[in-house]
Amino acid sequence: MVLSDLKQGEKARIKDFSMLSDIVKRRLIDMGIYEGVEVCLKSNMPFGGPCMIETYGQCVGIRRNEASTIRVDKS
Template sequence: MNTLDKLNIGDKMKVKSIQKDSPVKRKLLDMGITPGVEIAVTGKAPFGDPLEILVRGYKLTLRKNEAMVIKG
């Protein structure tokens, strides 16, 4: 199972789960990142943090530690 932070620009993944004990789980769910949704990586900062994603038709920017808990 891959995590969102390991994807490259242009890659897509379908969310399978979000780490249960993550302190950002509620925030991610509220932003529309739920199991079954497709995410596309649209941009990354020079060192990979933060990364820009396209989810449900809008763009979000996530920190690497937030992206690490999203599994596809």
């Protein structure tokens, strides 16, 4: 399952994000989002807009095409 498949309010643990570019991966790690972290999908914006995820009390917007490459395990 990938991050963009989650429904609003569902929680999942990040399993793999090796398919992301190095720049995006570095930015996510700097914000505390890395493999093994539990995230909650707050909202999926309409018309292919970004996905808003929350972890450690902070919300982050991720492009939908990048969210579709992040593999997760539902909690």
